[in-house]
Amino acid sequence: MSATAEPHVGRPLRRKEDPRLITGRARYVDDISLPGTLWAAFVRSPEAHASIVSIDTSAATARPGIHAVLTGEDMADLAGPLPMAWAPPGVEVNNPPHWPLARGSVKHVGDPVAVVLGEDRYAVVDAAEDVIVAYEPLPVAIDPEQAIAGAPYVHPELGTNQVHSWTLAGGDLEAGFAAADVTIQRRVINHRIAGAPIEPRGVLADYRAGALTLHTSTQVPHFVRLFVALLLGLSEEKVRVIAPEVGGGFGAKLQVYGEEIVACWASRALGRPVKWIETRSENMSVTHQGRDQIATVRMGATRDGQITAYHVKILADLGAYNMLLTPLIPSLGAFVMGGCYKIGAVTTEITGVFTNKCPTDAIRGAGRPEATHMIEVMMDQMARELGIDRLDLRRRNFIPKEDFPAAVATGVIYDSGDYVASLDKLLEHVDVDAFRAEQAQLREQGIYRGIGFSTYTEICGLAPSRITGPAGVGVGAGLWESAMVRVHNTGAVTVYTGTSPHGQGLETAFAQIVADRLGVDPSVVEVIHGDTGTGPEGRGTYGSRSLANGGEAVAKATDKVVAKAAKIVAAELEAAPEDIEVSGGKFSVKGSPEKGMTLAEVAGIAYIGAVPEGMEPGLEETTFNDPENFVFPFGAHACIVDVDTATGKVNVVRYVAVDDCGNPVNPLLIAGQVHGGIAYGIGQALYEHVVYDDDGQLVTGSFVNYALPTAAELPNFELDHTITPSPSNSMGVKGVGEAGTIAATPAVTNAVIDALAPLGVDYINMPLTPMRVWRTIQEAQAR
């Protein structure tokens, strides 16, 4: 029982998850072994685009210990191809079939053609090399701008590479530009990156006695169950999907993957458990990637710095197929395209294009980092054009605090915000005048130091079903979240959440929420997640939704338990239920804390059955929370860089982040999320880039070439916060999982431009690799 009356919510409790993670006792898919398991190894296309002429599996099948080699033809009884769950009303989306194993042709390097199943983990990899596939290479579409212009086609039967065209427009754009004294246009590139979780994917499927259990490293076990059931023709209750410990997802595990379907199908066909653990090489080439947008961005403003119009045309390279949410992802950015500014007219036009590359889908912020990068880089560009200080320009256009909840041109309602406060807080840490003096002094010594800012907002807490559902944005699922709170006989508590945390620390945060409300210690609150066989239906973890949506569900379910407990206590103490409060670890009558009952005592009554007349025994409650609105975290970040102008190398010397995610539940968890997010943002800005060559071969197939930054490349992060509660949920919380990655890329980019301004550099696109930075300096000097 809680020894102190101080609430647990708001305190930096250490993570309940960490002991098992740190001591190596956590259980990932690869740690789970079942007797009789067959290992799977996939035969993957070395070609970016080819017809499959023939597949000779005889040599592989003849190897000792190999049980089967399956191709797409063998799996002809699948009920359908892999799912794509976005059907925007009134928009046509080209959606050619995407099979777990290729049928007739391959569309990108790594496309699976066959799977080898055998008794030994190593032997199946050897056998896979013995599967002889004859390919007839076809012309490839690699460059998205060429691909949208015409042939060659990724899916020739479509006669186009266009996936779809989608527009979100609010306000009178023409009038907005007419009112502008100055219009600027930039080509803004958000290049392709990988999710790169440290644990790659893995599956262990076990079909026996008519039921299927699938262990898979996923963020969305319930979605996986639904589609496994549908594709395999199984009744949904016969499928149990378990996401055990998941070592990071970053959106890359918000998916229904072909390997999951193949493992389940094969387990049913062969009567043996089937296990597949993805290699890093596979993860880099076939686990969905993100970003890859080329945008033409136009901004209009008056001379005195009022932004009047903003027009973004995005060409989104979606890769070879639509996966679960592929074409939707760029649209997620459209709702916050205008950032934290009051802009009367904002239009986003998105065109999706197929190329012979790995598909893109949700990665690390999914659409919103791209949007934030565009608006924040454009604000700096416009400030320079107008000769107005870039922070002043931001202040002149911030949506004022008193406007909230604020309806913006894109049609959403920002729940709460105080952008001036977060910028002011940032400037308490960053003395811009002192920096300018230091900068000038350093330039005399040949050191090019620059500072960049990003004042951002984002949209998260996915999602109000009425807005995102079929009649709204067109997602084919409600994105509510569930929770079940079960008090045991002894007053211990188990919480079942439909979210599926994979590193965020929600076991700790949810325990804090429950503990306060029930008057128990967080150590006796166990949070169970990621298992469709235990709790209610759920929707998973992504889009910074888990606390604002899933945590709210936990709070509501707990409140229901409290309400029932209060009735029990009221009967025992001969008081009115509304006079019962939880205080000092006890349920007691307001004003008489000495006479109270612990949760254990309440549970005892509930389970003995000596409950008040008309009440069911037991003490557990379930809630499905469908939020009224999204939540809109915001903040202000500053980045200081040094550029070695002789080599072009950028070094981040200081990074200060002020984030506002509403009421903090656990500041330690928030800091962890912000740290990781900023690392990813700096990673995208400076280091990471998925590169394909002109033939569609993946150049960045390992961590040698795909330059994920390490601790050695990153500065200490200086964090602070403001607190502006959200009105969208009872706890006043917002999400924070993606904030860092959404805010960081423009702060870094603007800092590099600031550093190089005296050399004539006024604009540069990511990734800011040394060679690109050096070349940009050379070009500027030559002008």
Place this chain on the structure above:
Amino acid sequence: MITAEFDYQRVSSVADAVAALQAGGEDAKLLAGGHSLVPLMKLRLAAPSRLIDISGVPGLAGIERDGAQWRIGALTPHARLAASDVGLLNRVAATIADPQVRNRGTIGGSLAHGDPASDLPAAVLALDGSVVAHGPDGERTIAASAFFSDYMETALAPDEMLCEVRVPAMDGYGFGYEKFHRRAEDWAVVAVAAAVKVLDGACVDVRVALTNMASTPLRAGAVEAALRGQPATAEAVAAAAQRAAEGTDPPADLDADADYKCHLARVLCERALVAALAPA
């Protein structure tokens, strides 16, 4: 990420290792720290039929001053070299990859692997070092200048084992090693190793070698010639460093095209020479 099948054999003497190489044929490979070979095997870019593990061979890990030279056992890990007094090689070894690699990877393995992007080959070349190899016909010494024959190819015969590295003590020299890479753990995009001896304000001896500027490590002969005998001044260094890319043939890769690599070589050469001339 899963290697092709191979046989594994652990040996406890140089003679056994050589015998095992002879018996194993062309596809047998020695395994020391495993930090160059094993990653290639996991990517199936290398598929030796037999690995002969020499990590337990006694007497091959150690650093010893022998008159005017250093004798460095082939199994000496980079971390030990980094902590030693061996001029130039100590500061080069300290930049290799990350602590795990430095604790496992060995100087013999790094040289025998012959990767032009690795740090130690150019450094040993700069010092006019040599390697001692044991084969069926006994021992021979191979000068570093004759050792690196092509991309990941060396003068070692398939049945020879590199047992020792010898470099001159270089007393009175100053050293510099400038490596350009994107992340601390990365291989060099380009690196320059320099050793300079100054007497009475003049550069009386200059050694400069380049990492990753061709299919093998290279000596920057034009730089050496330009600076030798010149005053030890910033101007002389800058002028000499301009010649760092002469005679190079850098392969283009993801991080750098040939022009940029040549530019980097000049920049890094100047910095390495400045470091070598700085008071110790």
